[in-house]
Amino acid sequence: MNPLRSIRRLGLLFALCTPLWLAGCASPQPQDYADQTPKLDLREYFNGDLTAHGLFTDRSGAVKRRFTVKMKGTWQGDQGVLEEDFLYSDGQTERRVWRLTRGADGRYTGQADDVIGTAQGQAAGNALRWQYTLRLKVDDSTYDVKFDDWMFLMDRQVMLNRAAMSKFGFHLGDVTLSFHKP
Template structure:
């Protein structure tokens, strides 16, 4: 059946929605949930994390550890955050974030490998972060990231990232953080 006939019959939009995937979560749904996540407070100081990367079909691709260190600059309203990812295959990826708090609950991020800027929103115990980044591997392919963070009791931070290439989810990352300085 030709694409035009599929489009006219209303099949293309739902099919694309399934293929591209989309999140039904809205950051405002987390307003009032506790403990409250304040990004610049959580990541000021040292923290560490552990995570896995899975293919779009759930196959384990990589495991990794994260070392993070952040400094909150109150006058500039900027969190400077360095994250070093060490993957089980020997790959190391270092991110040097400058995250600007624009207004309560809204953030903008810059990092040398980004394409443009990152955009983030916070409500209750959640933070949603969206950006495009050039792949740390040699080809430098653009990857889209749709990250969600949720603060849990006892200072555990859970993160899940959807990694996309050409609009299709190619992997997910699950990460667990804990702060070291507190």
């Protein structure tokens, strides 16, 4: 077999497969869910009392921590406050207060004392992608960890959340939450 012909065939195969491989690497975007219902409006869902149940899994999938969150949301126009009180299965407690702002085109921003900078979010249809860096305290150390949250409104009472955690581009684990609104 002619070596030059083999190289040309490999080059052609590479050229044909590269766009398919790159398309497979593309991550979902909020607009991919624009036609999904029920439509998510954070001002409506995170208004009043809510409860969430969650767990943290390491990168191998092992459950490392379980928790419950009692929340209360209040809004005045496009400005909201979401108070979160965490109770972990080991008895530890934690409090986070988000200050949220609704912008144009389903965009949201948020700040909290343990969030570095400003969280950015985009809602479309029943989904919200929420990205931020959280300063986590672990034992006697603190780490700045990136969160890439996806929230999906299932019905008027239930929303599911999955968040990928990473540091320096390395996947650390995931947080899974189920929000319940009375």
